[in-house]
Amino acid sequence: MRRRVVITGMGAVTPLGLTVEELYRNQIAGKSGVGPITLFDASTFPTKFAAEVKNFDLGNYVPRPERWANSGANSSFALAAAHQAMNDAGVMDDIRIDRTRFGAYLGSGEGIQDFQHLVASVAHSYQPATDSVDTVRFTTVGLKAFNRDREYEQELHTTPGHLANLFDLEGPNYNCLTACAASSQALGEATELIRGGEADMMLSGGSHSMIHQFGVTGFNKLTALSTFNEAPQKASRPFDMKRDGFVLGEGSGMLILEELDHARKRGATIFAELTGYGSTADSFRITDSHPEGRGAIACIQGALDDAGLKAPNIGYINAHGTSTKVNDSVETLAIKKVFGDGAYKVPVSSSKSMLGHLIAAAGAVELITCVMAMRHGILPPTINYETPDPDCDLDYIPNKAREKRVDHILSNSFGFGGQNVSLIVSRFRD
Amino acid sequence: MAAAQRRVVISGIGVLTSIGLDATSYWDSLMHGRSGIKPFQFFDVSTLPTRMAGQIPEFGAKNYVVKEQRKNLRVMARAIQLAVAAAQLALDDGNVDKARLDPTRFGVEFGAGLLPTELEEIGPASLASFHQDTGVVSERDWGEKGIEVIQPLWMLKYLPNMLACHVSILHNAQGPNNSITEGDVGGLLALGEAFRIIRRNQADFFLVGGADSKMNPLSQVRQALFGFQSRRNDAPEKACRPFDKQRDGLIIGEGASVLVVEELEHAIGRGAKIYAEVVGVGSAFGLKEKSATNLSGITRAARVAMQQGGIGVEDLDHVNAHGLGTQKGDALEARCLHELLGSARKAPPILALKGYIGNLGAGSGLTELAASVLALKHGQSPGTLNCEEPDVPSPLTVIQKPQPVTKPNVLKVGYNDLGQCAAVVVRKWQG
Numbered sequence: 001m002r003r004r005v006v007i008t009g010m011g012a013v014t015p016l017g018l019t020v021e022e023l024y025r026n027q028i029a030g031k032s033g034v035g036p037i038t039l040f041d042a043s044t045f046p047t048k049f050a051a052e053v054k055n056f057d058l059g060n061y062v063p064r065p066e067r068w069a070n071s072g073a074n075s076s077f078a079l080a081a082a083h084q085a086m087n088d089a090g091v092m093d094d095i096r097i098d099r100t101r102f103g104a105y106l107g108s109g110e111g112i113q114d115f116q117h118l119v120a121s122v123a124h125s126y127q128p129a130t131d132s133v134d135t136v137r138f139t140t141v142g143l144k145a146f147n148r149d150r151e152y153e154q155e156l157h158t159t160p161g162h163l164a165n166l167f168d169l170e171g172p173n174y175n176c177l178t179a180c181a182a183s184s185q186a187l188g189e190a191t192e193l194i195r196g197g198e199a200d201m202m203l204s205g206g207s208h209s210m211i212h213q214f215g216v217t218g219f220n221k222l223t224a225l226s227t228f229n230e231a232p233q234k235a236s237r238p239f240d241m242k243r244d245g246f247v248l249g250e251g252s253g254m255l256i257l258e259e260l261d262h263a264r265k266r267g268a269t270i271f272a273e274l275t276g277y278g279s280t281a282d283s284f285r286i287t288d289s290h291p292e293g294r295g296a297i298a299c300i301q302g303a304l305d306d307a308g309l310k311a312p313n314i315g316y317i318n319a320h321g322t323s324t325k326v327n328d329s330v331e332t333l334a335i336k337k338v339f340g341d342g343a344y345k346v347p348v349s350s351s352k353s354m355l356g357h358l359i360a361a362a363g364a365v366e367l368i369t370c371v372m373a374m375r376h377g378i379l380p381p382t383i384n385y386e387t388p389d390p391d392c393d394l395d396y397i398p399n400k401a402r403e404k405r406v407d408h409i410l411s412n413s414f415g416f417g418g419q420n421v422s423l424i425v426s427r428f429r430d
Numbered sequence: 431m432a433a434a435q436r437r438v439v440i441s442g443i444g445v446l447t448s449i450g451l452d453a454t455s456y457w458d459s460l461m462h463g464r465s466g467i468k469p470f471q472f473f474d475v476s477t478l479p480t481r482m483a484g485q486i487p488e489f490g491a492k493n494y495v496v497k498e499q500r501k502n503l504r505v506m507a508r509a510i511q512l513a514v515a516a517a518q519l520a521l522d523d524g525n526v527d528k529a530r531l532d533p534t535r536f537g538v539e540f541g542a543g544l545l546p547t548e549l550e551e552i553g554p555a556s557l558a559s560f561h562q563d564t565g566v567v568s569e570r571d572w573g574e575k576g577i578e579v580i581q582p583l584w585m586l587k588y589l590p591n592m593l594a595c596h597v598s599i600l601h602n603a604q605g606p607n608n609s610i611t612e613g614d615v616g617g618l619l620a621l622g623e624a625f626r627i628i629r630r631n632q633a634d635f636f637l638v639g640g641a642d643s644k645m646n647p648l649s650q651v652r653q654a655l656f657g658f659q660s661r662r663n664d665a666p667e668k669a670c671r672p673f674d675k676q677r678d679g680l681i682i683g684e685g686a687s688v689l690v691v692e693e694l695e696h697a698i699g700r701g702a703k704i705y706a707e708v709v710g711v712g713s714a715f716g717l718k719e720k721s722a723t724n725l726s727g728i729t730r731a732a733r734v735a736m737q738q739g740g741i742g743v744e745d746l747d748h749v750n751a752h753g754l755g756t757q758k759g760d761a762l763e764a765r766c767l768h769e770l771l772g773s774a775r776k777a778p779p780i781l782a783l784k785g786y787i788g789n790l791g792a793g794s795g796l797t798e799l800a801a802s803v804l805a806l807k808h809g810q811s812p813g814t815l816n817c818e819e820p821d822v823p824s825p826l827t828v829i830q831k832p833q834p835v836t837k838p839n840v841l842k843v844g845y846n847d848l849g850q851c852a853a854v855v856v857r858k859w860q861g
Contacts (some may be wrong), residue, residue, distance in 0.1 A: 044573030100730055103715065110544060118648070119552065119567040123560030126553035133549040135473040135647045142651040143477065151652045156544055156590065156611035161848025164715040170727065172713035173850045174619055177542070177611045178591045185608060189623060196626060198713075198734065213569060217577050218585030279632075281538065281598040281607035286505070286586050295604060298534060302632075416586075417595035419607045 005191045006428055008268040009091070009256030010368050011084025013077045013207075015051035015249050015355055019084065023365070024372035027380040028401040032233040032354050034247055039211050040115070047225040049232035050211045051249035051356030053077065062166070070149040072111030075159045077252035077361070078207035082163050085203065089256040089268060092167070096266060102201040103171025104160050105190035107182025109208030109360040111154035117145040159207060171199045177360060180320070181415035182206050183253065184363025184423055188277035190257050200262040205364035207252035216248065222287070224324060236357075237384035238321035238350035239328045239392040246322040249356025253364030272371045275408070275426040276309065278302025282418030289326055293334035295420045296412070300338045303410065303422035311339040314346055314424070315406025316379050318370050320414045321350025322357055327414060329391040336394075347404065349382040349397040363413040363421065370409040370425050377405045438628050439859060441702040442524020442690030443800050444516040444639075447787045448484035448683055452519055457804045459786065460812035461832055465667035466787050467681050472645045480659035482666035484683025484788035485645060486512075494518040499600060505583045506596060507545045512686035512793075513593040513641035514600065520637060521601070524690035528601060530700060537605035537633040538598045539624045541616025541640035541792035542590035546648040551587075554579040597637055597688075605633040611792075614752065615713075615844040616640055617687070618795035618852035622711035624691050634696040641686030642791035653682055658756055670789075671816040672753030672782035673760050673828050680755045683788025687797040704859040706803045709839075710738030712853045717762060717845060727851030728766040728843050735841065735853040743771055746778040746855075747837035748811055748829060750802045752844045753782025754789060763845065764822045771826060778837075779827045785815030795844045799854060802840040806858035809835050 012019065015033030016026040026033070033051040042048045053073075058065040061080040068076055086092045091102075125137035152158070160175045172193050178185050183206025190204035210219070219225045226245035228235035236247040263270055280302065282295035289296070304311060320331055336343040351366050358365055373379050378401050385398035407427045414420045445452060448466025449459035459466070466484045475481045491503045494515035503511055521528070555576030559567050586592060591609040598607050606627050610616040617640025624636040644653060653659060660679035662669035670681040690702075697704055712734030714727035725733075736742065749771065752763055771777040783798045790797050805811040813831040820828040838858040845851040 041569040042573065044570045045577065046573075100714070100725075103713070115569075116567050119556045119572070120560055120565065122549050122552055122556035123567070126549065126557055128554065128557065131550055131553065133473075133553065133647060135475065136477055138549065138647050139475065139477045139651055139654075142648070143654060146651060146655060148655040148657070151655055154544060155613060156542075157613035157616075157846055157848060157850060160612070161715075161846075161850060165849065170714060170716045170730070173612070173715040174623075174713065175611050176608050177589075178594075178607070178609055179589065189608070192626060192630065196630070213572060214585075217572075217580060220577060221580055221582045221584055222586070223582075279606040279608070280534070281595075281604050283533065283598045283602050283604045285599065286592065286595055287583070298604065415591070417589070417591055418598070419591065419595070 003195045004260040005194045005257050005274045006260050006263050007255050007271045007274060007371060008258045008263050009085040009089025011081040011088060011254045012365055012368055013053055013056060013081045014251040014365055015053055018056060020368055024369060027351060027354050027369060028378050030381050030383045030399060034232045034236060034356055037211060040213055042216060045216050046220040046227050047216055048229050051247055052211060053251050070147065071153045073209035073250060074109045074111055074207045075162055078108055078159045078163060081252035081254040082203055085254040085256050086167055099168050099170045101171050101199050102169050103173055103199045104164050104169045104203045105174040105186045106160045107176050107186035107206035107360045108159035109177060110156055112212050113154065113214055114146060114150060115213040121145055163203065169203055178419040179415035179417060180359055180362055181413040181419045181421040182360035184413035184421040185279060187364060187367060188279060188421060188423060191274045191277055194257060194259050200259045202257045203254060204257050205254035206361040208358055208360035209250035210359055211248050211250050226323065234384050236323045236353050238323040238353050238382050239389060239396045240385050241387035241389040243323045243325060243328060245324055247356040249358040251358050251365060252361050253368045255364065270428045272374060273426045273428045276303035276307030276424030278306060278422040280420045284418055286417045289330045289414060289418060293330045295418055296331060296334035296414055297337045299420035299422045300334060303424050307424045309408055312342050313408050314410045316409045317346055317348040318366050318409060318411045319348050319350045320412040321352050323352060332392045332394055343394055347379055347395050347397045347402060349380055351380060353383045367411050367423055367425060370411050374406055374409055374427055378403050436629050436631060437694040438625050438708045439692060439694050439697050439704045440689050440706050440708060440803055441692055441697045441704050442520040442526065444519025444523055444688040445797060445800050446486060446512055446516050447685040447797060448486050449786055453523060453804060460801055463815055465815060467666045467669055469666055473647065475650055478650060478654045479661055481663045482669060483681060486684055491515055505587045507588050508643040509545055509641045510593050510596055512643060513540060513639055514596050516639055516641065516686035516688040517597045517637050520688040520690050524702060526690060531635055533602045533604040535605050535634045536603040537624065537627060537636045538594045538603045538607045539620035539636060539638045540594040540609050541620045542593050542609045542611055543642050543792040545588040545590060546646060547588055549647055551584060552580060593641055612850050613846040614791055614794050615846055615850050615852040616792040618844050618854050619713055621854055622713060625708050625711050628693050634693045636691040637688050638691045639686060639688035640793040640796045642793045643684035644682050645684050668816055670755045670785045672755045672784055672814055673764065673820055673822055674817045675819040675821045677755050677757060677760060681788040683790050685787060685790045685797055686793050687800050689796060706806055706856040706859050709857050710735035710855040714851050715849050717849045726766040726769055727849060728845055729770040731851045731853035732770050732841055732843055735855040739855040741839050743774040745837060745839050746841050747835050748779050748781045748840060750798055750840060750842040751780050751782045753784050755784055768823045768826055777825055779829045781811060781829045782814045799842045802842060803856055805835055806840060811835050
């Protein structure tokens with residue numbers, strides 16, 4: 001008998017709220033977390049808006065926030081969301097828990113580069129005539145300009161390291177960065193570690209902020225971001241005919257995954273069960289999804305097979321739904337291929353319409369949304385849905401939340417470069 | 431009745447390091463005690479305290495990619511090019527006929543690290559945004575004039591998931607795909623995940639790799655700031671001295687390794703030559719000084735791996751350590767290894783390989799593991815280069831010179847400075 005994995009705690013720091021309850025309530029109310037970028041001066045950037053986390057104070061979650069002054073938002077958001085999740089599960093100070101069987105698997109992004117000092121150092125040393133950098137100049141300036149700790153905190157293993165240190169998580173420790181699929185993949189693989197008996201509990205989820213000069217630059221160069229600067233709150237419009245790219249978000253979602261008997265023994269509250277995980281690669285292009293959605297189809301099917309479910313069992317799909325032309329039509333196609341005619345009967349919505357795209361953290365924050373939707377019986381809408389696209393003709397729960405009791409929810413995350421992850425979360429039944 | 435446990439084997443090795451451009455030349459250098467640490471030659475680092483590294487100046491990615499695919503090399507950072515090249519070497523070494531593979535059961539797992547931009551790529555944009563008079567970078571100028579002079583695919587060239595992405599695209603690998611970003615243990619953890627995925631019957635065949643290249647100015651400045659490197663610039667080949675009393679710091683190396691990792695019956699079915707079986711992989715956290723009852727992550731990860739393999743410490747030919755070459759790191763690791771091995775009747779000796787090639791970051795674990803896999807094949811273990819006065823607590827010993835392999839199992843361990851630990855046990859394939 002395969003060990004069962006349940007969710008016993010959740011925490012979130014997002015553009016729509018600094019708690020799981022706020023995150024969910026605001027999505028049900030159809031609120032948008034998007035606004036003009038305030039984290040840097042984006043007034044001349046092609047995209048001048050994003051979904052930023054508001055009013056965040058790390059001091060509300062950790063005793064000495066100054067200790068993290070050189071860490072990026074990836075770590076601060078993670079610390080706060082993990083703190084919430086640990087408390088939510090009641091395991092922060094529970095001495096009965098064997099910490100060597102309690103690990104962490106995150107999909108956490110990189111820290112934030114020192115834009116000012118890096119660009120200044122390059123400006124000091126770049127020689128346009130030869131398109132080369134005078135490295136003597138660069139290294140001399142750079143050694144003085146860069147902050148050692150701040151540079152160190154950009155290393156990709158810092159967030160899971162800090163969390164494991166702070167919360168005494170001595171079990172398996174992993175971090176992955178498969179772009180937009182990262183935290184979903186982390187949750188899936190964390191589930192497998194528990195199923196396989198290597199851990200009884202796992203802190204899992206993700207954190208990321210790419211709302212910075214290089215992040216917006218990079219995505220703008222790829223023409224991946226919406227440039228609907230006239231009305232930022234309407235820019236993220238998944239499945240709508242006029243969609244023109246995604247909106248960057250930031251934040252963290254963290255969940256406590258736990259083996260079922262372990263949870264029962266300590267009287268934990270069980271929020272839901274993680275029943276299905278599928279992972280595939282498009283193996284097509286680094287810039288585009290496979291046009292027939294072959295990777296997405298296989299991954300959705302893989303998650304269903306893993307959960308021992310069939311497509312008609314799924315009561316709601318929380319889509320990847322980035323609001324790019326390609327993703328939304330390919331994802332629609334993939335859903336139709338797997339669900340057949342049933343595709344028209346299952347409601348589909350995109351949290352990204354309200355939260356923006358949290359990149360590595362998206363999967364976890366969206367899974368938390370799914371758990372809340374199942375517990376409260378209200379499915380979040382896809383907002384900004386105004387003009388139907390003939391290529392996207394499913395029921396996207398347009399603009400208004402919908403009451404519906406569901407027992408199984410499918411959550412998709414399709415990463416840049418073609419890594420696909422699907423998760424299924426189910427109502428817990430003994 | 432439970433299904434028989436699927437078994438996982440290594441059936442191909444691709445290695446690119448400063449001491450060899452394939453597994454054969456890598457092995458030859460190890461056996462001849464050749465170091466690849468040389469004075470830094472990619473650009474002028476005269477201002478930096480450490481001016482040497484394990485470099486592969488002769489590496490030309492074109493040589494490893496078919497003509498039609500070469501244009502993709504332009505959107506790959508050097509670490510990605512190394513990964514792609516090593517993947518081809520592994521497929522060649524493994525004599526893999528891709529036409530016979532089921533793409534949906536072919537996965538890719540890579541350990542990867544932070545890939546900073548080449549500075550020239552943001553050169554014109556930086557000039558356009560920097561104000562000499564105030565010393566301030568103007569975001570407005572960057573937005574107005576800088577962004578337009580950056581190439582469109584700039585970001586994709588440096589994403590850590592692109593090692594696994596490009597490899598999956600080049601070889602039509604449509605199965606599970608992940609990029610483990612855990613510093614120096616990423617590669618070993620990638621192997622661990624592939625191991626688990628095969629065992630749970632979701633794939634039959636993997637390319638598992640790790641690669642890194644810090645041979646760019648921004649990485650070199652960062653490493654200088656971190657302050658962990660050796661300063662023995664006058665004797666580069668002797669600078670990285672794992673577990674040696676006179677060690678004074680680590681040395682960075684560039685390189686990549688990729689292993690063909692496959693389910694046993696699948697390997698036999700295609701007539702693969704099998705090097706070794708992966709019998710256990712463990713991961714744990716924590717390197718703080720622990721009490722007698724509170725074991726280090728290295729010990730716990732190693733025990734998980736050994737338990738999965740059904741072996742004890744006495745069954746190990748050697749322990750292939752992380753052996754960074756820093757005073758503190760090696761002392762801490764030696765204490766952890768003492769905790770793991772010290773009570774054995776005869777503790778297996780320790781091998782550490784960074785003296786030859788430096789620390790390859792995400793590429794280190796699998797490159798060093800490959801040496802032990804080759805050792806099992808050849809029946810000889812290399813020595814720990816530059817460990818002239820072993821500084822390990824009794825009764826532990828260090829393999830200083832090449833010696834015969836006498837047992838079929840090897841334990842490879844790795845850790846990083848924050849406390850993430852990984853362990854892999856491999857067993858010589860006896861057929």
